[in-house]
Amino acid sequence: MSDRTIAISGASGKTGFRIAEELMAYGDRPRLLVRSSSVIPNTLMKAEHVRLSLQDPNALDSALKGVDALVIATGARPSIDLLGPMRVDAWGVRSQVESCLRVGVSRVILVSSLCAGRWRHPLNLFGLILVWKRIGEQALENSGLDWTVIRPGGLSEREETLEEEGVYWSGPDQQESNSIPRRLVARCCLEALNTPASIGRILEVTSSASQPITSLPDALMSIDR
Ligand SMILES: NC(=O)c1ccc[n+]([C@@H]2O[C@H](COP(=O)([O-])OP(=O)(O)OC[C@H]3O[C@@H](n4cnc5c(N)ncnc54)[C@H](OP(=O)(O)O)[C@@H]3O)[C@@H](O)[C@H]2O)c1
Structure with missing residues (x-):
């Protein structure tokens, strides 16, 4: 149990709402x-929520004031x-980081993606997304904040047999395929928040039934930076 207020941006998304839950x-x-048009799931109706644009620094500052940490789960939705x-994965992350610096939020977790920074990758057909994701990561890494980047593999909606x-868990640029249910990514974010040794680390995450269950503190003992 804890007594923290944690902001989650992109909380209407399929990973974001699970992080909030x-x-x-x-x-x-x-x-x-x-954002103003976002649909919040029923399970979160009682949670505090703030509608804003990532391009509005004043709105971001007042939304982030007083929180103990921010989890960034925004990501451009596939579109034409x-x-x-x-806009979202690079400049949107950067504007959230800048707001944290202005209002004194020091702990930030960013949900990014495996292969962030790669130029040659089929996912880049959508607006060079992996390149922009790395630029977002770098804005956070260079900020001086207490950051952790979680890079998940392909995301699934599966909720069964997760226990x-x-x-x-691996360090950066170690994994390039495999998947993970969004619910487990949400739990990884919570574990990172609770693990000070994850500060300053890029952590790639995928999952499988054959993978032994390992806590993040244990995993960090054998992960290269
Ligand atoms: N799909 C995959 O297999 C995969 C793999 C690895 C990493 N990722 C990354 O993991 C993260 C979570 O993915 P997901 O599929 O769970 O997310 P998602 O369901 O697509 O949700 C994206 C969230 O970002 C918000 N958003 C999008 N554009 C925005 C904007 N211009 N301003 C403010 N908010 C905006 C959305 O708000 P609205 O609800 O208002 O649209 C939503 O809350 C993303 O960064 C994604 O790129 C995805």
């Missing part, structure tokens, strides 16, 4: 940062707008 189950108070990844499934 996991934080609530743990005893944190989530503050959902969503090929500038979405640049028996282990997460394969």
Whole structure:
């Protein structure tokens, strides 16, 4: 149990809402940062939420004031707008980081992606998304904040049999395929928040039933930077 207020941006997304649910189950108070058109799932209706644009620094500052940490789960939704990844995954992350610096939020977790930074990858057909994701990561890494980047593999909606499934944690640029259910990514974010040794680390995560269940503190003892 804890007594933290944690902001989650992109909390209307399929990973974001699970992060908020996991934080609530743990005893944190989530503050959902969503845009004006976002749909919030029923399970989170009672959670505090703030509607804003990532391009509005004043709105971001007042939404982030007083929180103990921010989890960034925004990401451009697939569309014909090929500038979405640049706007959301690079500049949107950067504006959230700048706001944290202004209002004194020091702990930030960013949900990024395996292969962030790669130029040659089929996912880049959507607006060079992996390139822009790395630029977002770098804005956070260079900020001086207490950051952790979680890079998941392909995301799934599966909620069954997760208790028996282990997460394969690795350092950067070690994994390039495999998948992980969004619920486990949400739990990885919570574990990172609770693990000070994850500060300053890029952690890639995938999962499978054959992977032994390992806590993040244990995994960190054998992960290269
Ligand atoms: N799909 C995969 O297999 C995969 C693999 C690895 C990593 N990832 C990354 O993991 C993260 C979570 O993915 P997901 O599929 O769970 O997310 P998602 O369901 O697509 O949700 C994206 C979230 O970002 C918000 N968002 C999008 N554009 C925005 C904007 N211009 N301003 C503010 N908020 C905006 C969305 O708000 P609305 O609800 O208002 O649209 C939503 O809350 C993303 O960064 C994604 O790129 C995905």
